[in-house]
Amino acid sequence: MSEHDLPDDVVDEAERLTRLARNAVDDDEATAYENHREDLLSEHEFTARIREEDDVLVLHPDEWVEDGTIRVERIGDTDRAVEIPLSAPGDEDDWEAVEAHNAALVESVADAHGPVHAANCRAFVDFLGNHYVRRVEDATAAEVDVFLSEYYPRNAWPSDDQRDVVEQSLELLFEAVGADVPGRPRRK
Known part of the structure; x- marks a missing residue:
């Protein structure tokens, strides 16, 4: 406590x-x-x-x-x-800096792993940026849970291919910043 x-x-x-x-x-x-x-x-x-x-x-x-x-x-x-x-901290400049940072990570995943993973990563960074103004590496386990259980199924409109690999997509995104997905065991 x-x-x-x-x-x-x-x-x-x-x-x-x-x-x-x-x-x-x-x-x-x-x-x-x-x-x-x-x-x-x-x-x-x-x-x-x-x-x-x-x-x-x-x-x-x-x-x-x-x-x-x-x-x-x-x-x-x-x-x-x-x-x-509850509101996102900072001002529009903060959001723009976070968006630029996260967009570069999505681009690196797209280049290395293709459009399906990139689409999942883009959905995650949109969620983080719009709801929390947060960089990928600062995401919490609770935010990942909300994304996967609430936001992704309702707002991302994923294809079957995207849905099948969303957890792997998040791993690739977090790997791009040298981190594990918060609150999630590493997939084999």
Whole structure:
């Protein structure tokens, strides 16, 4: 556990569920993700709110809230809360630099391994860039999981050939930066 009272895997899952709720195609789906997040957090006597002014997910102890309002006098130790920025950091220049970096990696995979792998890699870097403004080598295991389970099947429109090799494509992309795919065992 970190200095806050939540296990790191609970924090990661709460963030993942929040992002899924934001990207849900209908209100019922969004509500289901939000309810799942609340159930998960309630097991630890925590709750979540979105701080709108800076678009941050705040996970904090239930005891801080009375009648839906955070009671400042109940906050003894602010380190117990977890704050997770939901918006991409930085400005357009940051996005452009990340996009240029990631596009060069996709190009290197295309040159070495062909268009099927390149299409999968392009889908992954689009996901990373548009949702997190993140370079390939900075991707997390949770982001890879969201890409493979949610984004890829719904938004990449992969061919059967692409779908059959997507995990290998990610390995090739991460190899281009000298890394393993986060949270995934290396395929033989």
